[in-house]
Amino acid sequence: MLNNKNIILGITGSIAAYKAADIASKLTQAGAKVDVVMTEPATKFITPLTLRGITGRAVVADMFDPASQHSIEHIALVEAADVMVIAPATASIIAKMAVGIADDMVSLTVLATRAPVMVAPAMDVDMFANPVTRENLARLKARGFIIVDPGYGRMASGKVGWGRLADVDKIMAAIEGVVGGSADLAGKRLVVTAGGTREYIDPVRYIGNPSSGKMGYALAEAARDRGAKVTLITASSLPEPEGVTVVPVETAAQMKQAVTKAVAKADALLMAAAVADYQSRTVARSKIKKDSPGLTLELVRTPDILGEVRGKFLRVGFAAESDNIITNAKKKLAKKKLDLIVANDITDKKSGFGVDTNKVTLLAKKGKAESLPLMSKREVADKILDRVVGMLGKKK
């Protein structure tokens, strides 16, 4: 959780400086207090006014501005910081930090803060590959700085290679990792499934369902932020989350195979995927022609993954129901011998398939049903993980 965290965002003079606005915005939306410091060249790429508008807080770029150097507030922000993030970080600021120069607002703040410092380099391919930059980065790493490695791709110069500022999502995940979670799942291995499986009829047609995978992804990300090692087995096409092992699958049979392999060392399996219950008995090798007026398909059951994959790990299931929600969920809990089942009402427009919110009831083997109000899928994920943490604690 980034809510109420104090984050100093240092921006230096790279063409990628405009992406810092996105980072500032995401951090602010997550509830963090973001204090921006900038080098003078950075202000040529993006204005302090933009950052002030986004964060709602003063932005300091001029070292000789009396309000920055000596004001009580500025010293207070340096002391209260939970993390300082420099994104984008040029070769020049990296070199300054490596030797302790403090001649601009960013390098000065780095030297003054006791908070962990995260550096997201962004520069042209040759500057990043230059031995002096490599050496400086290695020095910072050895001193405990967190480096968010740049990505590979096309540069503003037209060259292609390493040096592009890491994706904003990757930087956000790294910040979450440092200041975010309670780390109560540190060292635990969780397997999470997501998305709706596709059961093919022929090479281009399948039986599917409208599951987006959002609930499973929220669970995977929340577990990662709480320190777990996460394997996400997904039949969804959402972008891959950072810091999670992703195993893409399409069919129920492939999902079963992937789950069976992944649970070997797992502490918990959370099956948020909407697995198809039926598959076509045969899959045509070539596209079925629409010559005849009708087509009859023979359907057979898919493997019940959660019902069949057993072991010492905790097993959490989901029940998407349209009627008699609690009764049906209770039956599944017993039948599949689950530790916990998450029941949701798919007739509510704000809950279930495709949307970002969910309204669920948690039912454990023992204890009363816990009905939660409508909340974001991420909040639901954390509530489920609170239960998982509790149950894993008891298993020891």
Ligand code: C5P
């Ligand atoms: O039996 P039902 O499909 O309603 O149970 C839902 C739970 O079982 C979900 O957690 C789902 O991921 C899992 N499931 C499964 N294999 C199936 C069908 C559902 O693991 N073939």
